[in-house]
Amino acid sequence: MRPEPPDGDLVALTLRGHSEAFATLVERYDRAVYHLAYRTLHDVEEARDVTQEAFFKAFRSLRTFKAGAKFSTWIFAITYHACCDRLSRRKHYSGDELPERADAGPGPEQRVIALDEASRLRAAIDALPEKYRTVVTLFHLQGKQYEEIATVLGLPMGTVKTHLFRAKEQLRRLLSGMEVTE
Amino acid sequence: MNMDELERAIFALPLEEPPEGLRASILLATAYHRPAPAFSFAELAVLGALGAVALWLVVLLVLGGGALFVHTLATIGSVLSRAFSNNAFVAWLAAGGATAFWLTLFTGSQPLLSPSHRSERSAGR
Numbered sequence: 001m002r003p004e005p006p007d008g009d010l011v012a013l014t015l016r017g018h019s020e021a022f023a024t025l026v027e028r029y030d031r032a033v034y035h036l037a038y039r040t041l042h043d044v045e046e047a048r049d050v051t052q053e054a055f056f057k058a059f060r061s062l063r064t065f066k067a068g069a070k071f072s073t074w075i076f077a078i079t080y081h082a083c084c085d086r087l088s089r090r091k092h093y094s095g096d097e098l099p100e101r102a103d104a105g106p107g108p109e110q111r112v113i114a115l116d117e118a119s120r121l122r123a124a125i126d127a128l129p130e131k132y133r134t135v136v137t138l139f140h141l142q143g144k145q146y147e148e149i150a151t152v153l154g155l156p157m158g159t160v161k162t163h164l165f166r167a168k169e170q171l172r173r174l175l176s177g178m179e180v181t182e
Numbered sequence: 183m184n185m186d187e188l189e190r191a192i193f194a195l196p197l198e199e200p201p202e203g204l205r206a207s208i209l210l211a212t213a214y215h216r217p218a219p220a221f222s223f224a225e226l227a228v229l230g231a232l233g234a235v236a237l238w239l240v241v242l243l244v245l246g247g248g249a250l251f252v253h254t255l256a257t258i259g260s261v262l263s264r265a266f267s268n269n270a271f272v273a274w275l276a277a278g279g280a281t282a283f284w285l286t287l288f289t290g291s292q293p294l295l296s297p298s299h300r301s302e303r304s305a306g307r
Binding site: 055056 | 183185188189191192193194195196197198199200201204205207208209211212213214215
């Protein structure tokens with residue numbers, strides 16, 4: 001069985017005109033990119049649009065991809081920035097258009113109760129503040145590659161580690177049914 | 183739940199399932215995107231016809247040693263000059279042109295599709 005070609009080789013092949021090589025990159029990362037977009041935006045349609053947009057931008061600006069960099073980090077950074085744009089637009093419009101809800105429904109802590117373990121963890125991640133949620137999502141996708149996470153978010157590595165530590169503390173408390181204090 | 187267990191639980195979380203057709207639409211817009219051809223079939227047909235006329239003229243020049251070519255041009259010229267010296271022909275031509283212009287005032291002109299329109303159309307296919 002032939003080994004899978006590394007991402008860098010696929011990028012180089014695409015740049016040499018073998019655009020089919022890009023298909024392998026799409027197959028490798030579309031799910032992760034969609035996951036990041038969905039976990040950040042919580043909207044299927046917007047996550048779909050952002051995923052398409054991210055790959056389209058990556059394809060068009062492949063020449064700007066630095067040799068030696070990680071394709072996953074690059075595509076996640078494009079996705080994250082697209083998500084931030086949408087979130088800021090959403091915040092801009094929500095102030096004018098969305099009415100205040102009379103009944104806010106159950107709080108995140110209440111929602112965590114009575115779900116199975118994976119769903120509870122997911123709900124707990126959703127209940128985290130945005131900055132912690134994104135760090136946890138990238139930690140899920142990239143593992144303990146703090147430098148890569150820091151590159152995607154454009155934050156110092158120390159900040160990423162601090163956010164991740166605090167996020168995990170909050171998750172533990174949420175999952176133990178304890179009250180969360182920021 | 184300690185930190186190690188929490189990390190294991192996070193890594194064990196399944197990724198979100200992308201909507202159906204997402205990969206296909208990404209691939210169509212990127213890796214498998216084929217730009218629209220530079221010329222449409224009609225444009226190719228016109229270019230082909232012009233090429234054939236040019237070839238015919240070259241053949242005439244080579245075979246007729248120039249005299250036949252000059253004779254042909256003179257014939258075409260005399261037909262055109264006779265047509266344009268006919269007042270009725272010029273009047274009908276002017277009437278046709280004026281009518282065409284008048285109609286465009288109501289319908290607007292229909293420009294040929296630009297290459298960018300063509301590529302959008304083919305991407306949507």
